Amino acid sequence: MGDSAGHAQAHAEARLMAGRRLDMDDEQFADWARLLERRTGLFISPDRRSFLASGIRARMRESGCSSSREYYNRLIAGGIQAHEWSLLIDRLTVHETCFFRHRASMQLIRERLVPEVLEKQRGYLAWSVGCATGEESYSLAMQIDSCMGAVAGDCYFGVTGTDISLPSLRKARKGIYLRRRLGDIPDDLQNKYCETVSSRHFQITEQLRKRVCFAQLNLRDVETAPMARVNLIYCQNLLIYYDRGYRTEIVDKLAEFLRPGGVLILGSGELLDWRNSNMEKVRYPDTLAYRRTN
Ligand SMILES: C[S@@+](CC[C@H](N)C(=O)[O-])C[C@H]1O[C@@H](n2cnc3c(N)ncnc32)[C@H](O)[C@@H]1O
Known part of the structure; x- marks a missing residue:
């Protein structure tokens, strides 16, 4: 990742991580990464584990969910999860842009x-x-x-x-x-x-x-x-x-x-x-x- 998007992403990730506890083990990370890739095509590399954990934690807090397992099960339960998926994806993507960027x-x-x-x-x-x-x-x-x-x-x-x-x-x-x-x-x-x-x-x-x-x-x-x-x-x-x-x-x-x-x-x-x-x-x-x- 070469240009200002890389810096923007680093800032967004730093903001998300600030002051939060990060506790996602290898197995949980693998489950989440697989689920996200299968459902959205979003690829989260292992070095971005803390970014992923922070994004999930933020959505858990906002949606009143107390454990990441419960949140995971809620997302895979099917039915009317489209809205929650879109909010989570929004947390896990970087939207930095400007007019006439290139x-x-x-x-x-x-x-x-x-x-x-x-x-x-x-x-x-x-x-x-x-x-x-x-x-x-x-x-x-x-x-x-x-x-x-x-x-x-x-x-x-x-x-x-x-x-x-x-x-x-x-x-x-x-x-x-x-x-x-x-x-x-x-x-x-x-x-x-x-x-x-x-x-x-x-x-x-x-x-x-x-x-x-x-x-x-x-x-x-x-x-x-x-x-x-x-x-x-x-x-x-x-x-x-x-x-x-x-x-x-x-x-x-x-x-x-x-x-x-x-x-x-x-x-x-x-x-x-x-x-x-x-x-x-x-x-x-x-x-x-x-x-x-x-
Ligand atoms: C960093 S912004 C780039 C915006 C603009 N193209 C620019 O260069 O300024 C990346 C955008 O890609 C979107 N994005 C990321 N993954 C996506 C996907 N799987 N499908 C569609 N859009 C995606 C994000 O939501 C975000 O708005």
Whole structure:
């Protein structure tokens, strides 16, 4: 895990662990890790045992459960546990994000990818995988919309953001953020796509929000996603939480959702030496992107 996401995760884990008793033995850890991987695809490596224990303890406390065995049995009991699962997953995932987090990838989209599609087609569809609270999806929408003005006639575009975390998606749909985050957005785009709603907050304009939709999707179930084929898949700072084998499997499945010529953008360094006979590397500085060739 190389970049600021790694630090963010370390901080989140430190916060969770602060002042808490950690008592999960090897067997309990193995049971929990297996259950989480089977049910959610979430892989928790042994060195993150205390993070897992703290997250579980927090949910036990919040849900009034006194022993981890009782909590475990409650979760596997079936029936109406979906809500508790989603709250636990939320505790065990890191939602750190910001607008225009990876500038070079965003530049590639605006400078090259969108214009080359709009030369031939009247529409552009993008998918932000692991979108957290929506900043990434709205950044994509701003980049795409900025290219639309240069094209004569009507053009359509849409961005879909998916994530496992329901609380994050709720926030994403509102499109309301702290004003101090405005600085992450280039000046010309701030003026066009953001409006002040209070002394502390701004909101993404309704016009842009209409272009962006959010849905819950677990990466584990990605092949069943009810997604149309898209021009762009953007997946950054998510694969880093999974092991190498799983990353390759997921990225192979994501590639199936691209239109011919469509591009998959990952975080630099998130998947080294990936080979897929339908995909070729896109050469652009400081980015990791692959184009579907057929
Ligand atoms: C660190 S955030 C990255 C957000 C954004 N992509 C960015 O780069 O700023 C990782 C996001 O991936 C989501 N996530 C983790 N595991 C997931 C899974 N199995 N399925 C779907 N989303 C998942 C988390 O809920 C979190 O919102």
